[in-house]
Amino acid sequence: VTLGPLLIGIYVFVLASFVGFEMITKVPPTLHTPLMSGANAISGITIVGAIASATTGAPTVANILGALAIVTAMINVVGGFLVTDRMLRMFGKKK
Amino acid sequence: MSHEVIKSTLVPIIYLLSTVLFIFGIKRLSKVKTARQGNTLAAVGMLFAILGALLELGTVDYRWIVGGMALGAVIGAVFAIRVQMTAIPEMVALQRLRRHRIGSGRDFGLLAVGCRNWCNHDSLRNAWNR
Numbered sequence: 001v002t003l004g005p006l007l008i009g010i011y012v013f014v015l016a017s018f019v020g021f022e023m024i025t026k027v028p029p030t031l032h033t034p035l036m037s038g039a040n041a042i043s044g045i046t047i048v049g050a051i052a053s054a055t056t057g058a059p060t061v062a063n064i065l066g067a068l069a070i071v072t073a074m075i076n077v078v079g080g081f082l083v084t085d086r087m088l089r090m091f092g093k094k095k
Numbered sequence: 096m097s098h099e100v101i102k103s104t105l106v107p108i109i110y111l112l113s114t115v116l117f118i119f120g121i122k123r124l125s126k127v128k129t130a131r132q133g134n135t136l137a138a139v140g141m142l143f144a145i146l147g148a149l150l151e152l153g154t155v156d157y158r159w160i161v162g163g164m165a166l167g168a169v170i171g172a173v174f175a176i177r178v179q180m181t182a183i184p185e186m187v188a189l190q191r192l193r194r195h196r197i198g199s200g201r202d203f204g205l206l207a208v209g210c211r212n213w214c215n216h217d218s219l220r221n222a223w224n225r
Contacts, residue, residue, distance in 0.1 A: 023118070023121050023122055024125070031125055031130060035125055041134075042121070042137055042140075042141065045117075045141065045144055047141075047145060048144055048147070051149065051152065051160055052148060052151070052152065054159045057156035067162065067163040070159075070163030071164075071167040074167025074168050074170075075170045076171070077171065078167065078171030078172055079174045079175045080171075081137070082172060082175035083175045083178060085134050086175065
């Protein structure tokens with residue numbers, strides 16, 4: 001059996017649904033906020049797509065939009081992970 | 096290693112590695128003891144993903160990419176530090192609320208003490224005696 005790109009995509013989607021469901025069950029209420037924050041930081045993975053679209057030095061529309069996408073994705077990544085870590089550090093002190 | 100081999104083999108392996116790191120990161124984020132470690136794992140996964148994306152491009156003009164990443168990183172870091180200042184009271188308040196478990200016997204005890212003090216208040220007592 002050879003899987004086409006669409007079928008591979010469907011496989012990934014279904015398996016990822018199971019992984020996602022398994023990972024967010026049985027989370028203590030105190031960790032809901034950091035988990036949301038961390039998951040939001042991970043959604044900055046869009047930076048991979050953004051990097052692929054800003055590959056020339058010329059200030060073309062595509063390049064400027066790509067650079068803008070990199071900036072916003074990087075805000076998400078750096079800000080997200082830092083905020084989550086600050087939250088968890090505060091959490092650790094209290095315990 | 097030629098760029099073709101990097102693109103067809105190394106980069107997908109790096110992406111897979113970062114996916115695994117994300118999954119373990121979120122998994123560890125859901126337990127109090129390992130939460131910080133989980134966040135770090137996810138951040139390392141993101142680093143691998145960015146490195147993979149850069150490797151995939153090969154030799155291109157990096158100026159816009161590096162500039163955008165630097166600007167975004169600075170804005171993100173400033174945002175993270177500033178938002179923390181304003182979010183501390185709410186977060187601490189929430190944690191306190193949870194620790195005291197509003198609605199437990201202890202809270203009704205505190206409420207009872209408060210009522211007693213309020214009933215013993217002088218002005219109230221005067222009003223009562225009048």
